Amino acid sequence: MHEHIDSIKLYALVFIGLIILTVVTTAVAFVDLGPFSVVAALGIAVCKMLLVALFFMHIRHSTKLTRLVVLGGLLWLFILLALTMSDFVTRGALGVPGR
Amino acid sequence: MASQSHVETLALREQFDTAGQQKDASTLGMWLFLITEIMFFGGMFLAYSVYRGIYPTIFAIASTSLNVYIGAANTVVLLCSSFTMVLAVRAAQLGQRRAIIVFLVLTLALGTVFLGVKAYEWKEKFEEHHIPGQAAFHLEGVSADQQGHAQLFFSLYFAMTGLHALHMVIGAGILTVLIFQARRGKFTADYMTPVDVAGLYWHFVDIIWIFLFPLLYLIDRHLK
Numbered sequence: 001m002h003e004h005i006d007s008i009k010l011y012a013l014v015f016i017g018l019i020i021l022t023v024v025t026t027a028v029a030f031v032d033l034g035p036f037s038v039v040a041a042l043g044i045a046v047c048k049m050l051l052v053a054l055f056f057m058h059i060r061h062s063t064k065l066t067r068l069v070v071l072g073g074l075l076w077l078f079i080l081l082a083l084t085m086s087d088f089v090t091r092g093a094l095g096v097p098g099r
Numbered sequence: 100m101a102s103q104s105h106v107e108t109l110a111l112r113e114q115f116d117t118a119g120q121q122k123d124a125s126t127l128g129m130w131l132f133l134i135t136e137i138m139f140f141g142g143m144f145l146a147y148s149v150y151r152g153i154y155p156t157i158f159a160i161a162s163t164s165l166n167v168y169i170g171a172a173n174t175v176v177l178l179c180s181s182f183t184m185v186l187a188v189r190a191a192q193l194g195q196r197r198a199i200i201v202f203l204v205l206t207l208a209l210g211t212v213f214l215g216v217k218a219y220e221w222k223e224k225f226e227e228h229h230i231p232g233q234a235a236f237h238l239e240g241v242s243a244d245q246q247g248h249a250q251l252f253f254s255l256y257f258a259m260t261g262l263h264a265l266h267m268v269i270g271a272g273i274l275t276v277l278i279f280q281a282r283r284g285k286f287t288a289d290y291m292t293p294v295d296v297a298g299l300y301w302h303f304v305d306i307i308w309i310f311l312f313p314l315l316y317l318i319d320r321h322l323k
Contacts, residue, residue: 003122003192005189005192005193006189008186008189011182011185011186011189012182015178015179015181015182018178018181019175019178022171022174022175022178023171025312025313025317026167026171026317029167029313029316029317029318029320029321030320030321031321032321032322033321037317037318037319037320037321038318041313041314041317041318042310042313042314044313045309045310045312045313048306048309049306049309049310052181052302052305052306052309053302053306055185056181056182056184056185056298056302056305057298057299057302057303062126063123063126063127065123065127066123066126066127066130069127069130069131069134070130070134072134073130073133073134073137073138074137076134076137076138077137077138077141080138080141080142080145081141081144081145081148084145084149085145085148085149088149088152089152
C-alpha cells in the first residue's frame with residue numbers, strides 16, 4: 001500500500017499555526033473593527049478549519065471522490081445558510097404586510 | 100464470476116478487490132457521515148445567526164457575559180487533543196503499538212479536560228442565573244421586558260455547546276474502545292482503519308468548536 005505518512009514536524013507546524021491563530025482571533029476580538037469583527041473572527045475560523053481538514057484529516061492525500069463529496073457537503077451547507085439568510089434579510093424590503 | 104483470489108483479513112474483506120479500495124471506501128463512508136453532521140450543526144449555526152440578527156444588542160450583552168479566557172484556553176486544549184490524535188493515527192500508520200496507546204490516552208485525557216472546563220462554565224451559568232427557563236433568570240444590563248430575548252441566547256448557547264459536548268463524550272467512548280483494541284494488538288500498519296476514521300470524527304468535532312468559539316464568545320467582545 002502506498003499510504004502517505006506525514007512527518008511529525010509538519011503536524012507540529014500545523015499545530016503551532018492553529019495555536020497562533022487562536023491567540024490572534026482572541027486578541028483581535030478586543031479591537032473594535034465594527035462590522036469587520038465578525039469577518040475577522042470567521043475568516044480566522046475558516047483558516048483553522050482548512051488547516052485541520054487539509055493536514056489532520058488528510059484531505060491533502062485523499063482521493064478525488066472524497067474531495068468531491070466534502071465539497072458537495074459544503075455546497076449544501078452554503079445553500080442552507082445562503083437561501084435562509086437571503087429570505088430573512090430581505091423580508092422587510094418590499095414592505096409586505098405581516099412581516 | 101470473480102475468482103476467490105484472496106484470503107479474507109481485517110484489512111481486506113471479501114467484497115473488496117484491494118486493501119486500498121477498502122480503505123478508500125471506509126474513508127468515504129466516514130466523510131458522508133460527517134457531512135450529515137455538518138448539516139446537523141449547520142441548522143443550529145443558522146438559528147443562531149438569525150436570532151442574532153433580530154436581537155443584536157441583547158445577544159451582544161449576553162455574549163460578552165461569557166468568560167473569553169476560559170473559552171480560549173479550552174480551544175487550546177481541544178487543539179492539543181487534535182494534535183495528539185493525529186500523532187496516534189500516524190503511529191497506527193507506522194504500526195507502532197505502544198505509541199498508538201500513548202497518544203490515544205493523551206487525546207482522551209485532553210478531551211476529558213475540555214469537558215471538565217465546559218462543566219465548570221455551565222456551573223457558573225447556574226450560579227449567575229443564566230439558565231434559560233429558570234424562574235430566577237436574570238441577565239445584567241438587560242431591561243425586564245427583554246430578558247426573554249436574553250434567554251434565547253442562552254438556549255442556543257446550551258444547545259450548541261451541549262450537543263458539541265455530547266459529541267465529545269461519544270468521542271471519548273470511541274477512544275476508550277480503541278485503547279483496549281490497541282492493547283490487544285488489533286491495529287497494524289496494514290490495518291488501522293478504526294483509528295483513522297475515529298481521527299476524522301475527533302478532528303470534525305474540533306472544527307465545530309473552532310466555529311462555536313468565535314460565534315459565541317468573540318464577535319461582540321469589542322462592544323464591551
